[in-house]
Amino acid sequence: MSDVLTGTSTGAIRCTYDVPRRFRPPAPPRHFVGRDAELAGIRAGGVTVLSGPGGVGKTALALKWLQERRSGEQLYVDLATQDLDRLLRAFGLDGVAADETAAVFRGLVARRQFTLLLDNADSADQVTPLLPASGTVLVTSRVKLDLPEAQEIEVEPLTDDGRLGQLLDRSYVELPERQARLYRLCAWEPGTFGVPVAAAIAGEPDCDVEDALDDLVEKSLLTEVGDYAFRFHDLVRAHARTKRYQ
Ligand SMILES: Nc1ncnc2c1ncn2[C@@H]1O[C@H](COP(=O)(O)OP(=O)(O)OP(=O)(O)O)[C@@H](O)[C@H]1O
Ligand SMILES: [Mg+2]
Incomplete structure (x- = not known):
């Protein structure tokens, strides 16, 4: 079992790696508009799933919320394109066995108290093993995930108010x-x-x-x-x- 989970001193040292740029949330759109209700509705603490059709604005909404929140460290994972092995290696966690990857990831997120954005999830099975026991997690998905105890916000198309x-x-x-x-x-x-x-x-x-x-x-x-x-x-x-x- 990796030292990130067992809490040895090596694990603590390794966890001080800065969040690499590619795993930091990018800036939201410069011309972000609307979504006041959704922004107010996303709770700090727990899991919030933003679901809705492609292009509706789920990622933009999540990024805007993270930008407004600004507190603590934030970790961005695009589940469609980024793999966890690479992420763990970027934090100095090499050679993690395939069946331990998710647990080591959860340990890393919990220890560093990252606010986590899991972008482009395609199923509950993909997300569930990655959820830390506590902290704030945002998930975006084109499908409803029905994760237990998660807040689910259906993101509707924006209407232009001018x-x-x-x-x-x-x-x-x-x-x-x-x-x-x-x-x-x-x-x-x-x-x-x-x-x-x-x-x-x-x-x-x-x-x-x-x-x-x-x-x-x-x-x-x-x-x-x-x-x-x-x-x-x-x-x-x-x-x-x-x-x-x-
Ligand atoms: N509230 C907003 N204000 C301004 N632009 C927005 C807003 N929401 C989304 N957009 C713009 O619309 C486009 C699509 O938004 P976004 O990428 O967030 O969609 P998505 O729901 O995450 O889509 P996908 O399912 O393909 O990931 C982007 O160019 C984004 O900048
Ligand atoms: Mg998106």
Whole structure:
């Protein structure tokens, strides 16, 4: 059993590793709007599951809550892309047996009292072994997880009360022309699209388009949903489409 769990002095020393950048929560969208009720409803302490369809704003909501909370150390794990072995190694915990990974992870979270965000969970079975006995855990999932004793918040689509439009306008006017043009043109693509499709739409080389798409993602105007796969949030797409005629 790893010393993280048994509490030996080695474990204590190992646990002082800083949270590596890739396991820190990224910033929420710059133009975050609404969600006042949801933000107020997420409790510190215990497990809260934010469930809802893809692109509805679960991750953004969780990140905003973490940013507002600011107290203590926070740990972000994207369950869709990050593996726990790698995370444990980043904390100096090498050579953990496969059947001990979850327990060592729970021990690490408990000992450091991390506020934990488990993003993109696909089932209760995936999440349950990772939950520490105490502390605050946020989980996002496209499906309802029905975890015992967890608070479950169903995240509904945002309705634009006008504030989002104004904020998007502000981001839009700051865009260089290539990015602004891509934003306007790609918004007519109804679903997920990749670099070659965007390049064909814009009539530009893949490499230029790739950089411009990355800029849009950085400005929270576009969502990266996989390896070089992009999609607009519905409200952002609607905003971008209005720019076509201006
Ligand atoms: N409250 C908000 N204010 C502004 N932008 C938002 C808000 N919520 C979500 N967005 C934007 O909408 C897009 C999709 O949001 P997000 O990634 O949080 O969705 P999700 O529900 O986590 O989707 P998935 O299931 O694919 O992970 C992002 O570009 C995000 O910046
Ligand atoms: Mg998400």
